[in-house]
Amino acid sequence: MVTRHVILRSLSKVLIPLIMLFALYVQFHGDYGPGGGFQAGVIFGAGIILYSLIFGLPKARMVFRLRVLQIIMASGVLLYGSVGIATILKGGNFLDYNVLAHDPVHGQHLGILLVELGVGLTVCSVMATLFFLFTERRRREDV
């Protein structure tokens, strides 16, 4: 296993950090350009999936534990929702970002940044979890 697929392994060693970096770019560029939380989450998740395809499931699972992924999944939604609750507490309607900062433009910026971060976290961890659960199942049946 270790000696096989030398090209694939060395290429993905180069590519995976770039994929993840690009995901972060799509994530934080999303409010003013094409991109956003969902796309970024999918790209980051794809990075995780590529890693586990090339280096094997056990290694990937050591980094991304299911319980940790579950917590990230939940906290993404929680982040999204708490932005909504925060806007209500600051006197606006649900998810009215205008009230988040002193000036509405900054408020909108901050609001969409946090909300998209929530989306990104949840989408990425859901992608990885789905992949892990399906591959787990296969392994269990093989044994």
Add this chain to the structure above:
Amino acid sequence: MHDSGLSISSHLPAFQIAVPLLSAVICVLIRKARAAWLLATTVAWAAFAGACVLLNRVILHGTISYEQGGWTPPWGIELRIDLFNALVLIIVTGICAVVISASLTSLSMEVPEKKHNLFYAAFLLCMTGLAGMTITGDVFNIFVFLEISSLSSYALISQGATRRALTSSIQYLVMGTIGGTLLLLGIGMLYMVTGTLNIVDMADQLAMVGPNRTVLVALACVTVGTSIKLAVFPLHIWLPNAYTYAPAIVTAFLAATATKVAFYVLARFIFSIFGVELAFEQLHLDRVLMPLAIVAMFAGSIVAIYQTDIKRMLAYSSVAQIGYMLLGLSMASVTGLTGGIVHLFNHALMKSGLFLVMACVLYRVGSTHIDAMRGLGKRMPFTMAAFVIAGLSMIGVPLTVGFVSKWYLVSAAMESGQWPVAVLILLSSLLAVVYIWRVVEVAYFQEAPEDAPEVKKAPIGLLVPVWTLVFAIIFFGIFTSLSAGVAGDAARMLLGAGS
């Protein structure tokens, strides 16, 4: 902007969706079964209280519109609460609160404790979806919330104790997805014609565009799509299996809420968006829906008579009862629609009551087969008494809620001169006598087999929710001003808006 006391209560519509959603997520994070149950129960009762406040406010001050994100409709997404959906919201949150209170006891039998927090998370997500479908003023949001509630209900059904729960969940998933897709297709066509997704705006635009083929196809897609979720007679195939093999708590919850919200969506589309004129005068939807409703009333009841599993019997009875609601809708008169809406409310009470009784029986006896009921009248007196009262209401005996809805339906049929329909309603009620009596006879007039194990009375954690529903059945059977009064006003509003 506002003073804070006023502003918090004016955000009640947003809280109806946001609080259950966030609590569902918190249930995933806390792994203690009991803590998750406590959170879910508190949230459900709070949502019920909120729904009551909202209904009261709608009665006093008229329709509530809440602008999400501060964007004005029709550009922004609004939550719009009028008499009709305020009543449906009360059904959803109320039944959810009662059923989830019972779940601490009943669930331990059927679902391993390790999964309880995820179960409550799915339960709250389902409630979020149903509440969202009910109060949103945006047709695309209806689809999104439909998917939230459907996906979580597939997960809930698959938690049943036997492996057949998995296949029935998949069966429901396939049917439900087809239904959701058709609904989305219809919404897409409406968007193409009107260029808007807001319900009020869409109705205005449609009135200007007038009927064309795209609109008619959209109406057909929406009707068939929601009919699948509603389990209208030939599209009900998913329902009996899903209700039979799901955990008892889930059945009590879904039977009283999921199909009711589907009915709400159908009525909302037909009356508030397409309008009575298009749906009933040009397309003659009533000529399709009324025969289907009547066939459902008879076929559902007759098949129910031959079931040996009482949960399955009640599931088929649901198919018949959905027929009554659809019959009320298809008459498109104020009395008929009142009957349909009030039966929505009443059937939610009696069916979740009956399914909770089955949860008690399952908890103590371990089976819901008719043979397991032998002699239960003596051994579980409170439980079976609840079954009798809810059963009488199912038949339509005076002083119970079932009578109120049948009264409205029969008088609507006579009002419009459809005497055969009135006779058919009464005849199908007699079929309900047969299937309810079968259980009563076995429970009260047959002795328990001698080798039967000792059966204790049902635990108090289950009896209190059951009897809450039974009292509601009697209360709303006598004091009809809340249920039938609001339903009548809602029906007048829907028909007034349509013409």
